[in-house]
Amino acid sequence: MNPEQILFFLFGAVSLVGAIAVISFRHPIYSALSLIVTFFAQAGLFILLGAHFVAAVQVIVYAGAIMVLFLFVIMLLNLGTLSAKGAISGKLKGFAVILGLLLAIEGVYIAVNAINTPEVASAETAATESVNTTTYNIGELLFSKYLLPFEVTSLILLAALIGVIVLVKRESQEENEIQ
Amino acid sequence: MENMPLLVLIISAIVKIVIIVHLLLIGVMIMIWAERRVSGWMQDRLGPNRVGPQGLLQPIADGLKFMFKEDIIPDHVDKPLYVLAPAMLLVPALVIVAVVPFGSSITLFGYEILLQIADINIGILYILAITSLGVYGVVLGAWASNNKYSLLGGLRSSAQMISYELTLGLGIIGILMLTGNTLSLRTIAIEQGAYPWHWNFLIHFPAFLAFTTAMFAETNRLPFDLAEAEQELVAGYHTEYSSMKFAMFFMAEYMNMIVGSAVVVTLFLGGWHFFGLENVGGPVWSGLISFGIFFVKTAIFLFVFIWVRWTLPRFRYDQLMNFGWKFLLPVALTSIVVTGTLWIMTGSGSRLVVGIGNVVAAFIVVSIVAGLLVMNKTPEPAMQNDDPQITPSALDAIE
Numbered sequence: 001m002n003p004e005q006i007l008f009f010l011f012g013a014v015s016l017v018g019a020i021a022v023i024s025f026r027h028p029i030y031s032a033l034s035l036i037v038t039f040f041a042q043a044g045l046f047i048l049l050g051a052h053f054v055a056a057v058q059v060i061v062y063a064g065a066i067m068v069l070f071l072f073v074i075m076l077l078n079l080g081t082l083s084a085k086g087a088i089s090g091k092l093k094g095f096a097v098i099l100g101l102l103l104a105i106e107g108v109y110i111a112v113n114a115i116n117t118p119e120v121a122s123a124e125t126a127a128t129e130s131v132n133t134t135t136y137n138i139g140e141l142l143f144s145k146y147l148l149p150f151e152v153t154s155l156i157l158l159a160a161l162i163g164v165i166v167l168v169k170r171e172s173q174e175e176n177e178i179q
Numbered sequence: 180m181e182n183m184p185l186l187v188l189i190i191s192a193i194v195k196i197v198i199i200v201h202l203l204l205i206g207v208m209i210m211i212w213a214e215r216r217v218s219g220w221m222q223d224r225l226g227p228n229r230v231g232p233q234g235l236l237q238p239i240a241d242g243l244k245f246m247f248k249e250d251i252i253p254d255h256v257d258k259p260l261y262v263l264a265p266a267m268l269l270v271p272a273l274v275i276v277a278v279v280p281f282g283s284s285i286t287l288f289g290y291e292i293l294l295q296i297a298d299i300n301i302g303i304l305y306i307l308a309i310t311s312l313g314v315y316g317v318v319l320g321a322w323a324s325n326n327k328y329s330l331l332g333g334l335r336s337s338a339q340m341i342s343y344e345l346t347l348g349l350g351i352i353g354i355l356m357l358t359g360n361t362l363s364l365r366t367i368a369i370e371q372g373a374y375p376w377h378w379n380f381l382i383h384f385p386a387f388l389a390f391t392t393a394m395f396a397e398t399n400r401l402p403f404d405l406a407e408a409e410q411e412l413v414a415g416y417h418t419e420y421s422s423m424k425f426a427m428f429f430m431a432e433y434m435n436m437i438v439g440s441a442v443v444v445t446l447f448l449g450g451w452h453f454f455g456l457e458n459v460g461g462p463v464w465s466g467l468i469s470f471g472i473f474f475v476k477t478a479i480f481l482f483v484f485i486w487v488r489w490t491l492p493r494f495r496y497d498q499l500m501n502f503g504w505k506f507l508l509p510v511a512l513t514s515i516v517v518t519g520t521l522w523i524m525t526g527s528g529s530r531l532v533v534g535i536g537n538v539v540a541a542f543i544v545v546s547i548v549a550g551l552l553v554m555n556k557t558p559e560p561a562m563q564n565d566d567p568q569i570t571p572s573a574l575d576a577i578e
Binding site for chain 2: 029036055056057069071
């Protein structure tokens with residue numbers, strides 16, 4: 001095994017353990033922390049693929065911003081630990097079983113496909129070639145080939161931002177009127 | 180560098196890591212001493228001057244005391260997180276330094292060794308990613324303490340860090356636009372050159388101020404130390420901590436200051452360059468001199484940190500949020516637009532025009548915002564109304 005493979009299995013294992021921990025901890029704060037661990041392991045996997053930019057963004061956006069908000073909300077609402085029973089009702093249980101089965105079938109399908117298709121030899125060389133230029137390439141593609149999707153995405157985000165501010169503003173005005 | 184055998188690479192990396200980590204720890208000790216002495220000087224008193232010459236060994240005495248203090252873990256805390264939190268604050272502060280270039284290079288035994296632990300091509304993103312993790316130590320420590328004062332401190336700190344991180348990120352973009360095709364800190368430092376009028380802080384002056392202010396906020400230092408406001412929250416997020424766990428929080432704060440100063444020096448103040456000293460000495464000495472220049476610049480900036488702490492009073496929470504969202508963020512945003520526009524309009528040439536344009540634009544933006552705030556000012560102070568209004572919108576802006 002070369003060092004990269006060792007790292008791959010390490011990050012993969014950490015990511016799996018973190019993911020399992022997210023759903024097995026009874027306390028939401030511990031679950032959130034496990035999710036951060038998973039995000040980190042995935043950032044490591046991205047780096048192994050040569051996608052440095054994606055790895056950094058993964059940590060900045062998910063581990064650094066979104067998960068802080070999760071923790072913030074959990075702490076503000078002061079959610080207690082989930083009790084063993086009664087957390088999932090009967091109806092939801094059936095739904096969960098169906099979704100879980102679908103996911104399992106998908107996983108098996110992907111695994112079988114991956115074993116059957118021959119290894120892509122060019123992928124590795126392409127990854128090593130682009131290591132030094134990934135960020136540059138992403139920037140160039142975003143502002144040339146994918147300009148329209150990029151701008152549309154930013155507009156959608158802006159609309160969401162304004163929408164949230166409007167919603168919050170209206171609520172606080174109503175509160176004032178009640179008072 | 181390319182032809183360097185793996186063994187040399189690994190050994191040089193380990194040596195560099197050992198040296199830099201020790202320099203950081205010694206730097207923390209010196210900073211604690213300097214903070215007390217400088218504050219004493221500013222307040223016309225002496226400060227610690229008994230242990231060692233000029234009191235220089237005082238931090239060692241303090242450290243020993245911390246180690247021998249009883250390490251109390253209160254009964255009501257969430258134990259795993261309570262123990263983990265100081266480390267989660269200290270580790271990001273330590274690993275950030277990996278990408279900071281602290282000198283040019285030294286040629287030893289025929290190998291050119293860069294004075295930097297890792298020159299990675301996403302250097303700036305790495306710094307932003309790791310700084311954004313610093314908040315976990317504070318928040319988890321606060322929550323795990325199971326104490327309302329701690330929790331208040333942690334919530335304040337998380338809102339503050341999220342708000343000011345944006346300015347931190349946006350303040351850099353102007354520099355990135357004018358610096359090659361890379362996010363590597365080494366390239367940014369090299370492209371600034373040796374002369375102060377070529378350094379980024381003049382070209383991007385408003386962004387420099389915004390970035391520095393946000394950096395102060397990220398380190399939880401005095402104008403922004405609402406997380407541990409002594410008069411209101413006992414000691415904020417580390418109220419329940421004692422012995423070395425408290426010391427780790429303390430060290431992390433000073434380490435963040437040192438690393439923050441080093442980053443500002445690299446990005447805005449020319450890194451290890453200074454005119455007249457670029458080509459002095461041989462292959463070894465020129466590297467050491469460049470490290471010396473970097474050290475002096477960082478030390479000067481650290482003095483500014485102390486200076487500000489003992490000069491400015493603390494922000495009120497609503498003032499903090501207003502300042503971050505209504506002044507710093509618009510200034511940083513404008514600087515991006517103005518830098519890009521002027522750079523293209525002048526045919527990628529005139530740094531002078533960009534520099535002046537940036538200052539003028541920032542001035543205009545600040546006046547507009549200030550004008551709007553004065554016009555919309557309600558007669559009541561409305562302190563309680565500000566929190567629910569600002570926090571949710573602040574949070575959503577991240578996504």
